[in-house]
Amino acid sequence: MSEMIEVQGLKKHYGPIEAVRGIDFSVRRGELFAFLGQNGAGKSTTIGMLTTQIAPDGGRAEVDGCLLGREDGAIRRKIGVVFQESLLDNLLSVEENLLSRAALYGLRGERGREAARAAMAAVGALDLKDRRYGRLSGGQRRRADIARALVHRPEILFLDEPTTGLDPQTRKAVWETVRALQREGGMTVFLTTHYMEEAAQADAVTVIGAGSVLEQGTPGELKARYGRDKLYLTPRDAEALEGLLRQLGLAYTRPRRRYHLALGSTLEAIPILERCRELIDGAELIGGTMDDVFLQIIEGGEQPC
Amino acid sequence: MLAIARRNVKLFFRDKGGVFFSLMSVFIVLGLYALFLKSTILGGDLKALEGASQLVDSWLIAGVLAVAAVTTTLSGYGAMVDDRARGVDRDFAVSPASSGALLGGYILSALAVGLVLCAVTFVAGQLYLVAAGGELLSPLQMAQALGVTSLSVATSAAMLYFLTLFIKTQNAFTGACTVVGTLVGFLTGVYIPIGTLPGAVQVVVKCFPPTHGAALLRQIFTAGPMETTFAGAPAELVAQFKEEMGICFAWDGGPFPAWGHLAVLAGGAVLFAGLSLLVKRCRRR
Numbered sequence: 001m002s003e004m005i006e007v008q009g010l011k012k013h014y015g016p017i018e019a020v021r022g023i024d025f026s027v028r029r030g031e032l033f034a035f036l037g038q039n040g041a042g043k044s045t046t047i048g049m050l051t052t053q054i055a056p057d058g059g060r061a062e063v064d065g066c067l068l069g070r071e072d073g074a075i076r077r078k079i080g081v082v083f084q085e086s087l088l089d090n091l092l093s094v095e096e097n098l099l100s101r102a103a104l105y106g107l108r109g110e111r112g113r114e115a116a117r118a119a120m121a122a123v124g125a126l127d128l129k130d131r132r133y134g135r136l137s138g139g140q141r142r143r144a145d146i147a148r149a150l151v152h153r154p155e156i157l158f159l160d161e162p163t164t165g166l167d168p169q170t171r172k173a174v175w176e177t178v179r180a181l182q183r184e185g186g187m188t189v190f191l192t193t194h195y196m197e198e199a200a201q202a203d204a205v206t207v208i209g210a211g212s213v214l215e216q217g218t219p220g221e222l223k224a225r226y227g228r229d230k231l232y233l234t235p236r237d238a239e240a241l242e243g244l245l246r247q248l249g250l251a252y253t254r255p256r257r258r259y260h261l262a263l264g265s266t267l268e269a270i271p272i273l274e275r276c277r278e279l280i281d282g283a284e285l286i287g288g289t290m291d292d293v294f295l296q297i298i299e300g301g302e303q304p305c
Numbered sequence: 306m307l308a309i310a311r312r313n314v315k316l317f318f319r320d321k322g323g324v325f326f327s328l329m330s331v332f333i334v335l336g337l338y339a340l341f342l343k344s345t346i347l348g349g350d351l352k353a354l355e356g357a358s359q360l361v362d363s364w365l366i367a368g369v370l371a372v373a374a375v376t377t378t379l380s381g382y383g384a385m386v387d388d389r390a391r392g393v394d395r396d397f398a399v400s401p402a403s404s405g406a407l408l409g410g411y412i413l414s415a416l417a418v419g420l421v422l423c424a425v426t427f428v429a430g431q432l433y434l435v436a437a438g439g440e441l442l443s444p445l446q447m448a449q450a451l452g453v454t455s456l457s458v459a460t461s462a463a464m465l466y467f468l469t470l471f472i473k474t475q476n477a478f479t480g481a482c483t484v485v486g487t488l489v490g491f492l493t494g495v496y497i498p499i500g501t502l503p504g505a506v507q508v509v510v511k512c513f514p515p516t517h518g519a520a521l522l523r524q525i526f527t528a529g530p531m532e533t534t535f536a537g538a539p540a541e542l543v544a545q546f547k548e549e550m551g552i553c554f555a556w557d558g559g560p561f562p563a564w565g566h567l568a569v570l571a572g573g574a575v576l577f578a579g580l581s582l583l584v585k586r587c588r589r590r
Contacts, residue, residue, distance in 0.1 A: 051399045076401040087396045089312070091319040096312075103308030104400035148396075 004029045004156055004188045005050065009059035012045050019045040021211040022059060027156075027190055027204070032182045034202035035192040038298060042211040043192040044084070047160050050190070051081050064155050077105065080149030082159040086141045090134025094125065094144045097133055098151050105152040119147040122185065123177050139170035146177060157181065159191040163198065175201075200290040209298045219290065226293040231269045232284040233259040233276060241279040248275065255299075258284075309402070309410025313384040314417050320383075327380030327418075330486035331373050331426060334495055338365055346498065351534075359439040360530035364550055366430035367526035368495035370450070371519030373426040374419060374457035375489045379465045379482055381418030385411040386469060386478040412462055419458035427451065440529055450525045453567075457518035460570045463577040464514070470584050493519040493551075500549030511554055514573030517566040523552040524563070 005027035012020040020042040027033040037043045048054035050061060052072040061068040063075045088097040098116035102108070107115045120126045125143045128136065133144060142162060149157055159178065163171040175198060182189045191202075199205050199219065206216040215222060234257065235241045241259065245252050250272065253260045263269060269285050276283075286292070318324060343361055351357045388394050397407050427450065431441055442450060465485070472478050490496045492513045499510055510516055535543050544560070547553040553560035 053395055053398050073401050076399060079399065081396070081399045083392070083395060085392060087391065087393045089316055089393075091316055092312070096315070100308060100312035101396070101400070103312075104397060104402040106401075108308060152400075 002029050003027070003062075004031075005033075005061065005063055005190065007050070007059070007061045010046065010049060010056050010061055011058035012042075012049060012054060012056055018211050020049070020056075023208065023211070023213045025206045025213060025216055027188060030182070030186050030188055031203040032179070032189045032201075033191070034199040034205045035190065035208065036194065036196070036199045036205055036294060037192070037208040038194060041208050041298075043208065044160060045211075046208070047081075047158055047190075047192060051079055051158055052076055077152065078155040080152070080154035080157045082142075082145050082149045082157070082162055084160045084164065086133075086145055088133045088141075088144060088148060091132065093130050093132055094120065094136070094147070095129045097144065098147060101148050102151045107152065115151050115153075116147075118153075119150040122150050122181065123147045137170075138166050139173055142166065142170070142174050143177065146174075146181075150181075154187075156188040156190060159189065161192055161194070163193065163195065171195075196290045196294045199294070207294065207297045215297045222293050222297075223290060226296045229263045229266050229269075230286045230292075231261040231263055231272065232286070233261070233280050234282040234284075235259060235279065236281045237279045241276060244276060244279060248272070306406040306409040306413065309407055310413035310417065313381075313411060313414030316384045316387075317381060317414070317418050323380065323383060324422075327377050327383075327482075328373070328422060328426070330376045330490060331369055333486070334365075334369050334372060334490055337496065342496070354534045355536075356530055356533040359434070359437065360527060360534045362434055362437050362439055363526040363530045364523055364552070365495070366434060367450075367522035368493055368519055370423060370426055370430060370454055370522050371457060371493045371515055372486075372489050372495055373423050374454055374518060375461045375465070375493075375515050376482070376486045377422035377426075378415050378419030378458050378461040379468075379485055381415030381462075382411065382465060382469050383478065384414060386472055387475060389473060390475045390478075412466060415462050415465070416458060419461065420455060423454045423458060424451070427454065442525065442529075446525050446528070450522060453518055453521045453525070453570075456567065456570050456574075457515055457522075460514050460518070460574040460577075463574040463581070467577045467581045467584070470581060489515065492516055495519070498549055499551030499554075514570050516551070517569040520551060520554060520561070521563060521566045523550070527552055 003026045007023060007025050009022045009024060010020060011018075011022050023042075023046065035043055035046065045054060049056045050063065050068070052068065052075055055069065064078050066074045066078070068075065088094075089100070092100070095116055098119055099112050102112040102115045117126070120129060123143045123146045125140070125147050128140055128144060131140075133141065136144060146157075146159075146162070149159075157178075162178065163174050166174060178189055178191070179201070181187045191198075193199055202219060204216070205219055205222060207214045207222075215226075217225070233241065245259065245261075250261055261272070266285060266287060269283075273283055343365070346361050347357060351361075388397075435441060468481060468485075469478075472481055492510050493516050494502075494510065499507060499516075502510065531543070535546070544553070547560070548555050555561070556565070
């Protein structure tokens with residue numbers, strides 16, 4: 001079986017607020033899966049459900065063949081979770097922290113020490129062994145957090161916005177650690193992020209917004225689908241411009257004052273601009289980037305027509 | 306469960322300031338006593354009697370121990386409240402450790418913190434009594450005192466667990482520690498002898514299980530000094546003094562029996578453990 005996670009129609013509401021409205025997606029074994037969405041899109045709720053913290057209201061999910069809600073104990077042995085916040089104990093050393101958490105998985109004594117050592121080695125944090133967690137820098141803490149998630153050798157690692165709040169250099173280092181775990185250690189990695197540049201490096205991306213899956217695919221596929229160049233026209237004579245665009249057979253959207261046109265390539269803009277010249281005050285030509293892809297997906301209004 | 310308890314205890318004792326403040330109510334009682342409570346209690350005819358000062362000292366140390374059993378046990382729940390407030394409980398929830406084992410770990414650590422700090426208080430109290438011209442308890446009395454203290458700690462652990470069910474933040478916990486620390490001093494009759502309280506208040510105070518722990522401890526601690534101070538005094542006077550000072554509670558024409566005190570303590574533990582379970586079950590629904 002190559003699917004590590006299978007999700008079908010997963011739902012969760014808090015009172016009248018539907019946090020997650022029946023989402024479907026799957027994560028393949030050994031891949032780096034990025035779950036992308038704005039704040040409040042339902043990322044954390046979804047991760048909460050998949051990691052057995054929040055009971056779903058509907059739908060089903062399997063983690064490595066174990067059914068969520070029925071085999072939670074087995075799922076908990078297979079998953080490692082890095083939370084958005086640092087949740088280890090400030091007053092204990094990194095090793096003491098890892099030993100206390102290893103004990104939660106029945107790893108005590110020599111086995112616990114071995115597990116803690118291996119986890120620290122995996123994230124290159126052996127030198128932090130005797131340092132108090134509370135005195136570590138942000139990046140060191142994150143590495144200790146990841147070591148905590150690895151202490152029982154999980155099959156899949158969940159990271160909820162692992163790089164949020166870190167400086168760019170540290171962010172890169174943390175990202176590389178995660179990447180190495182996946183590439184060299186064969187770990188399946190499920191991470192949420194709102195950094196497009198990170199999602200662009202994933203094997204698969206699922207974008208959610210307002211509790212629903214908006215789009216999924218590889219970064220390349222999404223770029224091909226959404227990352228088109230755009231031409232924004234600021235009208236002088238809106239009515240005439242609309243007439244002309246219709247006459248030219250060009251599809252457009254008008255989310256705000258400006259007319260948005262999707263182009264196959266930047267060069268297509270030249271003839272259009274020449275025809276519209278008298279009817280516009282200005283124009284802006286934008287090349288497609290991954291950030292655009294994200295923005296286009298979440299701001300449904302700017303989707304290409 | 307043991308590993309979790311060990312972590313919690315370690316966290317508690319690593320925080321030196323926290324340890325100090327968990328003994329704060331003990332220091333406050335001692336301070337007030339040194340300043341004026343002692344002279345107030347000794348104010349009447351009592352002062353003239355032989356060994357009255359040692360008697361009141363012994364009475365006080367017993368009360369301090371009863372107070373410590375409550376306040377130190379409460380501070381032992383600090384790790385649990387902190388975990389809840391910081392969301393560390395989520396880190397435990399994603400592990401296969403059962404919630405029962407986690408809860409057991411928290412309760413065990415509260416018991417351990419309570420017992421260790423009460424033992425320290427007990428030793429310090431004994432040293433103080435000797436230094437103030439009194440005598441050490443006999444080995445049997447020591448065993449009895451430690452036994453009663455342990456039971457008080459256990460009862461407190463159950464009562465205070467119930468209290469912590471309603472505490473979600475670190476601020477609320479600090480507040481609860483202050484209130485409990487103050488209230489316990491009154492309820493166990495340390496600040497004001499129980500006998501001087503109005504009748505209705507006395508009833509309330511006697512419904513509070515740790516007060517029974519305090520009474521038992523006072524019986525143990527004052528047994529020796531009483532014999533010196535009240536040598537040859539009429540039994541009626543002795544009984545009246547004991548009742549006034551909260552050493553014995555009047556019950557059905559005689560003193561409330563020791564097994565009764567123990568039963569109230571044990572019953573309190575069972576009652577609050579049951580209430581806690583009930584609240585937890587209702588919340589899950």
